[in-house]
Amino acid sequence: MKNFKNIEHIVFGRGSFNTLDKILNPHRNNNDEFIFFVVDNYFKGKELENKIPSEKKDVIRFIDVDPYEPTTEQVDQLRDEVLKNYGLPAAIVGIGGGSIMDIAKAVALMFTNEGSSVLYQGLDLIKNPGVFHIGVPTISGTGAEVSMTAVLTGPEKKLGLKCDWTIFNQVILDPDLIATVPHDKWFYTGMDTYIHCIESENGIFNNALSHAYAEQSLKLCRNIYFGDGQTPENDDKLMIASMMGGLSLTYSEVGVCHALSYGLSKVFGTKHCFANCVIFQHLDDFYSEGVSEFKQMLNKQNIKLPVGLSKEWSDDQINTMSEIAYKLSHMWRHAFGEDWQKRLSIDKLKELYKRM
């Protein structure tokens, strides 16, 4: 029975980003006395950039997360560069979407754990607690702000650095920060939450705790995506839905869609939330009600997802994806039970990928 670590502190509300300075102050004199900010490149030159409470010694890196999902190599380089030029940060602040959250969590751990992050992809492989790290989500849905994993794509696998120390010490949930998310991204990331809940609910690890969080998160998702869409009130709701969906999967597990999605992202670099949406539409035989509702939300929000992708894929690529997905045994165990290997084969996975 797992003993779950919580985020240590949460502040929620419009304008809560302005409390970051006060939150950082007691930490400023730790280690080599500078704050390391990891910020989504989207905010370069935007209003938020001026609001970052950085001081003279602090280090800011703007990262373009659009070209690919966070990689082990990227995290290692970032750590090495900062360590060499500035030393050990007093604290790390990630300001961005799920990719930035994962980079901030992973870097925080890699500052205090030797060697490449590739060594630590898996459960409880990290040896030392990381640097104090703060998550400030500017896109909601991935649940990366609450989850105990920092998902990285490595040379061999897409898998998280997963342990108690991965979890943020502090999270700042300011709904103002997600107000300008483009409509399509807003949909894909919100649907990541929706899929988290559907998968968390449908499997052997679901329990009263994960269920209560999933139920409320799903209610919020329906309010938003069948309702008025991107409004300030719905931004509040989406931020909470993302958190609760993230907690639901933490207390339970994800399933079929996430396993397939990891394979797809590993081979084609497809962004996580978009990959989930592309896949989920084809999973009616596993999550019939969820998929049907998902399609209604697609319509309501005027989102068109690509189909027929697999026509362009080689057998090799489909094989590789299927093998990557098959290895995610914790997800399959949840979705299909202890005897999942009797119910799932590589061939079945190939068939699923060919539906895309």
Place this chain on the structure above:
Amino acid sequence: MKNFKNIEHIVFGRGSFNTLDKILNPHRNNNDEFIFFVVDNYFKGKELENKIPSEKKDVIRFIDVDPYEPTTEQVDQLRDEVLKNYGLPAAIVGIGGGSIMDIAKAVALMFTNEGSSVLYQGLDLIKNPGVFHIGVPTISGTGAEVSMTAVLTGPEKKLGLKCDWTIFNQVILDPDLIATVPHDKWFYTGMDTYIHCIESENGIFNNALSHAYAEQSLKLCRNIYFGDGQTPENDDKLMIASMMGGLSLTYSEVGVCHALSYGLSKVFGTKHCFANCVIFQHLDDFYSEGVSEFKQMLNKQNIKLPVGLSKEWSDDQINTMSEIAYKLSHMWRHAFGEDWQKRLSIDKLKELYKRM
């Protein structure tokens, strides 16, 4: 904007009490190397007593919480006695209902803060972090397992030791432990959660976060109290409802019923959850829907609450209660707004108490 501290670790599930030993192990060598168990006297001689993972040096105190609500004097004495005879505990484990939770939280703080607990009744008056403390609820509803306050009745006031350090370092939520709660207590404590949510929702501090927790907690309460009552499945739900209701009031505030209830308990020693129920039935002009639904749950669960109590109360007693309640300005501000003093007078409070 408040930065909320979370419980550090939570384990949930049937049989999770058995993980207590493993959880205690890394702490056993701290301070004077003994664990201090504070246990509801109800479990003396019961099966649970034998399951407590105590070792030779450990100290167990069974406390009868029926005669009165936890007092500052009781907490001071407990601290003084243990300090004098055994020293500073490595950890404190509270096993019981809301009263035991509050005693465990308060004692944990008083081991490391000099003088009487009376000095620390209020917000952020505690000067030093307490001893590592673990909460194991055996009755669900008060939310004391998650709240940032340890409510004590002192010579002057009933008020909590409220600060980040009050919050448990670890909570063990084992629904098996609440299976034998007597029907009336089960009702009163569950209704404490219900009232937390109704009050949290109705006031100026309500927000998307407190609302999401209240909404889900209320849904669970309805499931339980309009449903099959005390079943294993509902025990799971009640444990989650209590936690979520406690989080809702933490992120928002309680209101009219709790303010009146504090006065009643201070003067007559009435147990908190029962006091809330006795009062809430008369608050239709503040919480009309909530009170109406509450009365339906009373009927469904065949609970009869006393009425006409105030006939036996002296004017002095009613004055004292009204003055105590009036001082809880944070609750009135929440319920009535910043200008609450224009909307509430001591005379109005007397009128409310006379309804009882």
